[in-house]
Amino acid sequence: MARLKTKFTCQECGYESAKWLGKCPSCGQWNTFVEEAEDKKGGNTISGLSAKAVNIADIAADIEERFSTGINELDRVLGGGLVKGSMVLVGGEPGIGKSTLILQLCQSIGGSFNILYITGEESVNQVKMRGNRLGVDSGRLMMAAETAFSAVEKLINETQPGLLIVDSIQTVYDELLTSAPGTVSQVREVTLRLMRLAKTKGVVVLLIGHVTKEGSIAGPRVLEHMVDTVLYFEGERHMSYRILRAVKNRFGSTNEIGIFEMVDSGLEQVSNPSEIMLSEKPENTSGSVVAASMEGTRPMLIEIQALVCETGFGMPRRMATGIDYNRIVLLIAVLEKKAGLGMHDNDAYVNVVGGMKVTEPACDLAAAAAIVSSFRNRPVESGTVCIGEIGLTGEVRAVGRIEKRIMEAKRIGFKRCIIPAGNMKAVARMKDMGDMVIQPVDTIGEAISLI
Template sequence: MAKNKTIYVCQACGASSGKWAGQCPDCGQWNSLEERRPPPAAPADSGRLGGYSGVVSPVQAIGAVSLDEVARISTGLAEFDRVLGGGLVPGSVVLIGGDPGVGKSTGLLQVACALGSRQPVLYVSGEESPRQIAMRSRRLGLPQEGVMLLAETVVENILATAEEVKPAVLVIDSIQTMQVGALASAPGSVTQVREAAALLTRFAKQSGIAVFLVGHVTKSGDLAGPRVLEHIIDVVCYFEGNLDSRYRMLRAVKNRYGAVNELGVFAMTDKGLKEISNPSAIFLSRQEEVTPGSLVTALWEGSRPLLVEMQALVDESRAEIPRRLAVGLDNSRLAMLLAVLHRHGRLATYDRDVFINVVGGVKVSETSADLPLLLAVASSLRNRALPGDLVVFGEVGLAGEIRPVLNGQERLREAKKHGFRRAVLPKANAPREKMAGMEITTVSRLEQALEIL
């Protein structure tokens, strides 16, 4: 008899090797190789090239493909629908990631109960018993009609049950607890997560059932499991927010049916997640007395503007190397902007500690926060407060120029709606018509903005 071969699979990247090593030869991760026995090879089929005997899809001309818009399903939460691009698409696979305790299971249970009042929903849990889920739904006061519960971790059994009960939406909580019976590896491994997601995705496309997947994240904030999981599915959303704060942000980082970087804002209450329809109001709970280093900027998140407060603190450093710490911003960009401030604004911070904070736990990923960041640093350095009714946005280049940003007109309208009467913005973003009750100042250089303020 032929001896069964043994392979070693990396738990970080999924690469396989014929012999064990302390370090993965592909990704360089240490102590990540796990011993596996490969599944028996399927018999070759002489009637197909390479032994494949499946059903081949017909070839279609691109002009003959139907372009009828698919009717979306409302989840019952407007902010959730916004992040999904207008609602849930039948046959789509949506991954919800986030830190433990951030509200993934609570939010999906609310969505499942809201959908269950209109069409059947199958909620599969590999971490909790049906009794625990039912107790939470009663505590939150959620409707319970139309929601079926299943405690199962084998994907083949889940798909067989779904074919029998035929739900409109399938919720898997969580993908790290699921396992494919044909594989010998443990649940949560790279192979199991990848194959389970592939089976569920194939089932969703063939049956038209929308599938929600709950995914855990690692300490670095990435999705636990292989990165290929994000390429298999249609929508990837992450819950953001500190556990000591009541606000949660749901951000879409991949969406085949809508805009990416769309942001939905929720508040965690004793009745579950409550949507915030006007997020700018909660991020602008400023003190009545203006203080140095505080400034409001207008960000663009997905398809709407968002007003947030940026705070800067510049203090004398006692260490040999001054600290540069940014919460909600990229530390590398902060160091670059401080160099621009020194070179073109004649304000040196090389001997001072600089701390930046975006109020409310919002993570800023666009460059429109460059100019307000530098003006907040200058305000704290000079110990001079900026006007409380001032809003600033604009990108700063390495040469000290102020570059335009997208959707400047919509940002101004949002600021005016919340009572702001002054604005400093790039010259290329100047509105064509004057806005009544708004004093607008345009700048093209960093030196101009510092002189004006």
Template structure:
């Protein structure tokens, strides 16, 4: 059955389709995201699916062996930790982040290590082969097993993969790839979706792992519909400020490992260097004897990390006081300020309040509430927190301190780095199964008790 081409409007954020243009997507609520695309008749797609149906067959699960499963180690223990132990054969990995964050750099560094024993195909739609060579020379990547292909046609890329049969494929970036059968421009919703699906099919059929680079939009999410995240096996996000040296690699989705692990890297002129002791690195240069700073212990996956929280309370010059949080949830900060005023008697109503997590980290867990509150109170009272003390605990709406998880791991990390006092919720003391000889444990029931113990 033949048909005519028709025009549809697709949301670039969630993939919602509409026969007419809309200013606001009714599915995700985003404004000005509906893009026009030309849809071709689906006759060829049906005939293609009918040809493929004759070749498929089911396999009993008892006949499938996983004893010979092998993961490719990338040469970076931080990256292997996030991936769940390494790169799985036939997996599809999406690496995303802001421009200049280090996506292409880490791909070439992986090539430098794996290229010693594996054949790698690096496909670039943004740079020429000479530009990639210059960057590889700067990073010290010189391998004869690394093959470069500058191509944007996804069909040509797939043919090259089938011809060369490499051990690993890298696509930089998926937004530059295009399928000639689609009339939409590269980077559009349909192009990104179909190109990713094409790479996925060849990766699964040939058991070749593929790493895709994906750009992010102004909201910090992957440019394209959410279906892109559903197609791939693993989604990795690079976090951190480009003006700062530290980079946080976080797994948002991982079919072959945990999504709670993070990797910490340090960006330098010769590439990304893994930070195996992030607590010590993030606390380096910490001021002592200064009000408005407090150290807390956060848990990222199975790893405890000590982070410095800075708070600043100052008289406002406007009618409405200003609130700003970097690395901490703004709404959570407003909630803590309300609790401090109502329950504890620390008034911030006519003061500007600022909170900053040093090092580009993002403090998401409630265990950081106590450190944020102590940093703000310290700035308000202009009394410095003891430089050898850390604090963690969740603050309830009644001003009470609630218990948190992984207490021993947090205390152990603080003890290892030489801290002498740990301020924690009183209820957590009964859950500590071993003794800590070099650090004093102070159990408190509310924020005021915690502040009195922290300034001693």
């Protein structure tokens, strides 16, 4: 009898080995090798589509066909809607609201095609109960609790959907493979077959994926390479706000974010994030400063808080949440050297309110102002927004799209903007400034004297 050939595959990166290994030589992870039967099936290319090369000039260029999902925040992240024949992966922590978002999409999406919802984790009853709560009763929506790929394929042929939803990709398995559902080879194979289907039939495939402890989508990294768009749904567990981000998008920008609030009746769009981020901002308290950050093309006002207090140990502590730790250490060093702040025996904690993460250097000035305000225990005058990047020599550098940031501040009702002097040219061209006071600064020292 022929011996069953097996191989060992790293569940993190897909590296294959003939022997079991404790540490993966490719990605360096420990204990990730799982024994799997070797499959003699063909390679992993989209075969059967076209076997000959064509000149780019001769390709009939279909206009990218997009469907609006009916949810503006989702459309924004997708770059204007779902593209026909594309494959989208939605990842996120357990219970964050992936299934809720996708079920709401089934109700709101435009077009007249059928929707097939494959649920591998919940029974159709459970999904129906959620549907009742969310007000989903679309006549186009077909449901099936299936996990075997052949059954899924049969259902697709029967219902001919324009949109296929698989919740979740880790539960679907191909019977021809012996490895367990959710393993690298299963996830890769099933995704590949679904991708072939999406490209040949022009079906939009929406996959829901689990994330690992480390926060990446469970299964091989190749999964993220295979699909067209990867969206991450994130948020603090105890907060009702959820942020949808594109990590990869073949049909749009990855800078845009969508903001939702989880309420009884499902996910509600938050079209006015600045107001919510600032809704609980304390007035006349030291250590709280408003920054204007750009999230994609949308300006957003964010509150940055700092707490500076005397250190109890020999080594002062620095902590940063929602903003790069190294950036904070650097800003403190600049403040010490250029503004004469004696921070060497003070702890500093900096936090971006509302679970937001800022990566933009344009928020430097606000973070530095918050630290100084807390250090001196003097509040920054209310109605002030600080914008600017801080350089190592203490200079305040110009930032991009200053007009949008200032207009957002004006819209929310702020009265004063401290901005880099280098941005004044652009500001001088702006109209309808109302009673907004613009104060240009060249250095961090000047900025501190203003607050």
